Amino acid sequence: xKLQLNGARITSEAGTLADLxxxxxxxxAKVATAVNGTFVPGSARAIHTLADxxxxxxxxxxxxx
Amino acid sequence: MRDFYGVTLANGLMLGTAxxxxxxxLAEAFRxxxxxxxxxxxxxxxxxxxxxxxxxxxxxxxxxxxLPNTAGCHSVKEAVTTAHMAREVFDTKWIKLEVIGExxxxxxxxxxxxxxxxxxxxxxxxxxxxTTEDLVVADRLLGAGCEVLMPWGxxxxxxxxxxxxxxxxxxxxxxPDVPLVIDAGLGLPSQAAAAMELGYDAILLNTAVAKAGDxxxxxxxxxxxxxxxxxxxxxxxxxxxxMAAPSTPVIGTAFxx
Numbered sequence: 001x002k003l004q005l006n007g008a009r010i011t012s013e014a015g016t017l018a019d020l021x022x023x024x025x026x027x028x029a030k031v032a033t034a035v036n037g038t039f040v041p042g043s044a045r046a047i048h049t050l051a052d053x054x055x056x057x058x059x060x061x062x063x064x065x
Numbered sequence: 066m067r068d069f070y071g072v073t074l075a076n077g078l079m080l081g082t083a084x085x086x087x088x089x090x091l092a093e094a095f096r097x098x099x100x101x102x103x104x105x106x107x108x109x110x111x112x113x114x115x116x117x118x119x120x121x122x123x124x125x126x127x128x129x130x131x132l133p134n135t136a137g138c139h140s141v142k143e144a145v146t147t148a149h150m151a152r153e154v155f156d157t158k159w160i161k162l163e164v165i166g167e168x169x170x171x172x173x174x175x176x177x178x179x180x181x182x183x184x185x186x187x188x189x190x191x192x193x194x195x196t197t198e199d200l201v202v203a204d205r206l207l208g209a210g211c212e213v214l215m216p217w218g219x220x221x222x223x224x225x226x227x228x229x230x231x232x233x234x235x236x237x238x239x240x241p242d243v244p245l246v247i248d249a250g251l252g253l254p255s256q257a258a259a260a261m262e263l264g265y266d267a268i269l270l271n272t273a274v275a276k277a278g279d280x281x282x283x284x285x286x287x288x289x290x291x292x293x294x295x296x297x298x299x300x301x302x303x304x305x306x307x308m309a310a311p312s313t314p315v316i317g318t319a320f321x322x
Contacts, residue, residue, distance in 0.1 A: 006109040025112030030121050032107065032150030037142070039149040057109065059150055060117025061124065063091075064106025064134045065081030065221070065249075065271030 004055040018045040020056065031060045066295070067244040067266050069213055070159070070191040072130065074101040077261060077291045079132065079246065080284065081271025088123050090280050095127050098284035102130045104161060104269065106137075107151055121154075132193060134161040139174070141181045148185050158191045161215070161248075161269075171221045171249075175202040179209050186210030195248050198232035200239055207243065214240065215248035215269065218260065222272045224252025227259060237264045254283075254290030261294025262302065 003010050005024060014020035017033060017040055033040045034057040040048050066077060080100035085091040103124055110117045124131060133151035138144040148160045164181055166174025173195055182192045186209060194206050198216040206214060216236060219225035227233060237245060247260045248269040257268045268291055277283035
């Protein structure tokens with residue numbers, strides 16, 4: 001399955017968003033997620049099934065003004 | 066000082082966390098200034114270096130209120146989605162709402178701002194809108210549920226100060242009970258003092274401190290100026306006049322000519 005993760009093309013067999021985060025090194029990290037421009041709360045990641053072509057954003061705290 | 070959604074701040078300095086030479090300098094700027102609020106943002110995280118995690122540890126250690134922003138958003142949808150993501154990560158209802166409408170000045174898209182403010186308020190957020198000094202827009206923002214207004218002093222990062230003192234004074238007079246924050250455009254502590262003398266409740270700034278030769282000293286200078294301006298506003302300044310008025314009593318002046 002081909003996905004876009006933070007703008008980069010990846011190939012993954014992760015079934016859910018939660019699986020993808022673990023597979024890509026985000027396990028336990030303080031992050032927020034969106035799929036195809038829609039916010040997916042942490043409580044819904046384990047039931048959010050990914051599909052070929054999905055675009056995933058994984059954001060974390062960063063400096064800001 | 067007026068409350069911000071029921072929160073009384075220890076002082077009127079809201080300090081950004083971007084552009085410092087190092088995390089240690091950032092922390093020192095907060096320590097020396099005693100800033101009560103830190104503004105933060107969200108950006109893409111790499112699963113490899115997880116840089117955001119260390120930053121979050123640093124911010125939590127400051128012991129200040131956290132105000133996430135929607136910087137970089139140019140549409141209502143982007144801003145609303147970013148706000149939801151920020152609420153989950155930072156665990157706060159507060160959101161500094163930015164909907165940018167023009168690239169050269171980073172002027173807010175006030176139409177999108179009002180719409181996003183209404184959506185977010187209905188979703189339970191406590192919105193701090195980055196706006197202009199336009200009174201009609203301000204009134205619409207209040208109608209959308211905002212209980213704080215944050216007019217710009219000048220374009221973000223410009224250091225120009227208070228570009229429209231008349232407009233900012235009018236805003237203070239028109240909304241006497243609304244907490245008002247000058248957000249962006251200041252370069253010098255004297256400009257912050259001037260804003261507080263107008264009766265503003267707080268100053269939000271970043272570049273003027275982070276890009277100073279010594280950010281920690283500049284942060285303290287801003288904090289001191291904000292305190293001075295706030296005291297001056299409380300003390301009810303005298304009315305200016307065009308002609309001189311002798312301060313030394315004239316009665317009893319010796320006749321020596």
